[in-house]
Amino acid sequence: MQFWITQTLNSLALGGLLLLLSSGFALIFGLMRIANLTHGALFMTGAYVAASMVRAGWGFALAVTLAAITTAVVGGLIERLVLRRLSGNAQAQVLATLGLSFIAADACLVIWGGDPIPVTPPAFLLAPARLLDFSFPSYRLAVILAAVVVGALLYWLIERTRVGARIRAGVDDMQMARAVGIRASVLFTSVFCLGAMLAGVGGAIGGPMLSAYPGLDGDMLSLALIVVILGGVGSLLGTLVASFIIGFIYTFGTALVPDLAYVILFLPMIIVLAFRPSGLFGGARA
Amino acid sequence: MNRIGHVALLVVLALLPLFSGEYYVNLGSQMLIAVIFASSLNLLVGYAGLTSLGHAVYLGLSAYIAACLALRFGMGHALAAPITLLATTLVGGVFGWIALRASGLSFLMLTLALSQVVWGLGYRWTSVTNGDNGLSGLTRPSPFGIDMENSNAYYWFVLLITAVVLWIVARLVRSPFGASLRGTRDQERRMSSLGYNVWGIRWCAFVTASFLGAVAGLLYVYFHKYVHPSVLSVTASAEVLLSVIAGGAGTLAGPAVGAVLVVLLKNYASGYIERWNMLLGGVFVFIVLVMPNGIAPGVQSLWRRLAEKKQ
Amino acid sequence: MATEALSVNNLEICYGQSRAVNQLSLTLEEGCVLALLGRNGAGKSTSLNTFAGLLQSRRGTIKVFGRQVERLSPEAIARGGVRLVPQGRRIFPSLTVLENLQVAEQQVAGRSNSWNLGRVYATFGRLKERMRQRAGTLSGGEQQMLAIGRALMGNPRILLMDEPSEGLAPMIVAEVAQAIKTLKADRLSIVLVEQNFNLALDVADQVVVLNTGSVVCAGSAASVRAQPDLATRHLGVF
Amino acid sequence: APSLTWGQSVDEPLRVGLLTAKTGPLASGGLDMERGLLSYLAEHDQRIGGRRIQLIVSDTGGVPSNARTKMQELVEREKAQVLMGPLAAFEALAVDDYVRGKQIPIFPVAAAEDMTQRKVNQWLFRASSTSAQCAHPLADYCVKKLKYKRMILIADDIAYGHEMTAGFQRVFDQAGGKVVQKLFPPLTAPDYGTFLAQLNPEADAIFLGFAGSNGFRFIRQFNEYGLRGKQALVGGMTALDEAVLRNMGDEALGIVTVNWYSAELSNPINSRFVGAFRKAYSYDPGFYAACTHVSASVLDAALAPIKGKVFDKEALRKALRKTEVLTARGPVKFDEYGNVVGSVYIRRVERKEGRLVNSIIDTYPDVSQFWTYDPKKFLSEPVYSRDWPPAKNLGA
């Protein structure tokens, strides 16, 4: 019994972490259709920045804020200086953003070294929470909460304020979007910054669970890709749901069939995509 | 470039071992293998418009099959090589059948997922693949009694095969089949309504690409005499994809140029520059900003502009 | 004196090396309809797209209510009250009909009789029926209605219409003609590119005929109506 | 007679090639390998065996196919005469046949068992240890001193993890303990939560066979889940390396680990090494730094009797084989398979002068890769793996 409860909470925590990771990616890749493969690097940068701040005694909240600002600025620069010129050319975007993430990863290695750096969660979340007759890390409960909040806010922003429709209009036909008065340039940069910022926030909040270490970028990038595509590219709701689905599949899959640990994320993915190529929630708009 | 140019290039490349040290000859072999591999992927990425992020499977699988046949069954090269190519191509056929249910991003993800499954198998199925320790203790073939353990001989062997592969690819893309392949990339709907079998055309391209990837895999395993699951990893798939894009997808010279560049940066420049990852990233970004369609098309249009100016 | 809504002077537009429009000058007065006519490839769409800011002219000026706009971005021009019904519809296929209209919405303070969802739906009943459908799956004619509706949602002062009757059933064409007259009455200024000669002459005040990028004939609609040979010569009608 | 061929004179610098990983996921250990060697050279006036050293460092990025190219670069282009590294087992295996062919002595850090067991390469001298070499004594210690009866083994799902746990399990089971659970999280596991929830609560202790950052993450999460104090943790060779410790906090205190080295070792060579290393890089040397340092000592000692003539390969090989030398890790000699025989230390994490250190609490002297088993018999059995030797008490 306790196994099932703990694993369920684990699934939710992992799902929450994935949501924080992939919500920004859902904006940039899903909605804006920019193949931004720096997402993992931005996540890692967020984690490292937060780690340094916490270590320097700035407190967790401030660390998250600073990580958010850093990645938002970096994201903005990337969009303005590089991706802006490559709109529509997915292959060029892949090349440029992977190039940038190589640079970022190496820079992190230079700055922070090759050893893993922990991020200490805020003091009040340090002690495990007692639930019934067992304990569960209270930080992870907080992550679930944070993910739900971020997901809800984002959903509101994109679906209720027409920002989403405007972005999709720009993706469909940039020239026409501008010709109907959408300030596409500003809009795209802001949303890109928001996406990058979410990656940074994800890294900072995920830091205490994952630690900051070289290679974090690649690990996270492929997870974000899986989540967004499984959920259905362009569907924010799909991303939100897929995060948790994957949280469950991974957690229970590795526990129950350890032999499949390596492929546990990919087998369901193959099955889903083979039968629904546009993902679980895609299709309507894909 | 015309035929004379191609032959001249071939001759120059063939003479290389006479002037350079063993290290450079080996580096050359590696570049040529990378060229074959990138050209095979280019069929998909460049001409069929299907971005595959799992192409390393075919190189890796063929390397593993060849290694297993030799180590576990003690099979000779003459028999093992064709079996390897056939088996890998068969797998390519099945994977293509699965992945081509989708196109676009889902295709990318399906190829990635399939390659990850094979990668997982490589790691986990230790009784066959030896897991993380990889398979070692392999040999190179010696056709007609030529000792390929010798770096120069092996280089020439690889050069010959590279030339043949590039010739095949060049024929293919200029043929009617190549034209229809590009057609399916640009306007799938119209192609079907004209009466082309879009799925079939793509599948054939996929199978051809996996066959050529398997050729690269054989050469790879002969060269390294060692296989490790990392040849099946996403990183390996991404690397070849990057070389194709950097060189210029959908052109003949592009992937070759890209592959040579990546091998050079990774294996040669890294000997001089500690921050070679940064260099590699920087070079990619630079290429994209200056020549968004890749090196080969970029240089070509530069050339044209210069020529125009002269006139 | 009537205000000049749009005045174009000596416009030259090129695609790379090839020149598509040369020395185009025209004036559109407020509340008038100018019909821009010509054969396929004459340069009509090129001109219209340039007025909307989608293309950059090489030479010449474009003034909208006296303000020079030829170097402004499309969104600035659009927000300044110029809206385009493009050729080939170019609706946003992945958005629903409703979203297509919403993203283009721009209300102008203090304008009575302004365009909003209700009024567009009233004009094109079909769009209301299809409100939640993805625009990409609409029929050709429905897309055309949507493109017109989308332009109207911006409450423009100048409307650029590139073959608005294309793909519309005769009854709807008549309704579009009626709508154009209503718009005229609302003091909207319209540049109309049309292959439907009858429709164009029915609503136009002025006619400009282009051929291979140059103006070959310009005058009031009345005078063109009076000279059928002119139309035959330049447009191949009748 | 002096030869005209290049590199055949003892007056020229000796070209030492270091194959390491300075980028990629293994960079931390790889950098330490370089630093350990540089430290040694600095302590010895840039000389080994009386010869000036020209060090050529090559970065594999932790990728096996690069390892071979980089090895070729060192040997063919840079004409290295002695090789150190590489770090990972798969890198070492990737270059193995090449090294055999070129007949160049190599001092690997990689711990892959079979390289000095069933597939001996006579040019290879491992001064560190095999994967299980330290796990054997730890298992012994767990049963005899710590009195653990039931243990869980958890390790990275790679050959290194498999070999280490296999060795531990063999000794532990034979000494009367029971290995009740074995878990192998994939190397790429984003999170250990799912494994923590599976831990058998009946076990006395958990053996950690992690390398690099994974052990570090596991221990932190172990604490977060409130498991600290409920079950003891003991660590294998790399679980709480000095490199990991410097980023850890109190959660690591009291954990017992095993290794053939500790920065806390108090012999004169090590004191000098640690002092210099700390001064240069402001942290303690660990496993990887010590590895190259010790290897350099071995090379130093071997070159003395042959007067630095590395080009006489056979002589060098014989000299190396016979070397017995005091190093930073203590006395070192080689068995006939090219693997080290030396002391193994049981250590406990303590706080000293504000930083965490691995204090030595017990020493097993002269430990061979075969532990107490008969080499012939040992070698007639399959190499340690995930499933061998079979675990008999799982779930008990």
Place this chain on the structure above:
Amino acid sequence: MTTALEVRGLRKSFGGIAVTQDISLTMQPGERRLIIGPNGAGKTTLFGLIGGEIRADGGTITVFGQDVTKLPMRSRARYGMSRTYQIITLFPKDTLAHNVVLGLLALMPLRNNTMVDLARRPNLHDRAVQLLATVGLGDRALHRVCDVSYGEQRRVELALALAQQPRLLLLDEPLAGLSQDERQLVKKLIEDMPRETAILMIEHDMDIALEFADKITVLHYGRVIVEGDRRTVVEDPKTREIYLGH
């Protein structure tokens, strides 16, 4: 004699909205038939169903005696069917000539050849240019599709369909976007098609289209409401009420 096209009880709905309901239609070889109806009546959908792009929910489609209801698009082309699209569906980055060459190749065995050099087959190219000339685009053959005007692109649509020498030709608003001269040109071209070719055309330009038709079918909300020869249909009050409006 077999019919060119026989559609029986064709039904299709999208998400609950019936777009075609129980359409039946018979065409003899060589027949020229016009389909009209208000926007959104289901005309293009009908073409999609006949062409195989859309799967029918019910009903059968027979082309020259062959039941093609379950066949994929490409096989239907092999029975001599070809179509144009209302919304331009061309290869935008290729030249007009290459577009047409793809059309020519589609039904030749040569299309599967992987070894001959297409550039060494000048006769194919020449035939493509010839075809383009018949739609008035001979001088544009080497321009890319994306570089020519809309009206010109619409004529490439037509050329591409003609390249297949169809026995059953489906034209979806072939005159839309064309200037008056070109309308006459295309009208003549269609009239001059081989007499045995059956042509099914959707068009809103009544001035020209009516002249062409032997028979007219009027669709409304996915149903055939009037069918017959030109006179009967044009004079039918229902046609006037829902479509012509005068």
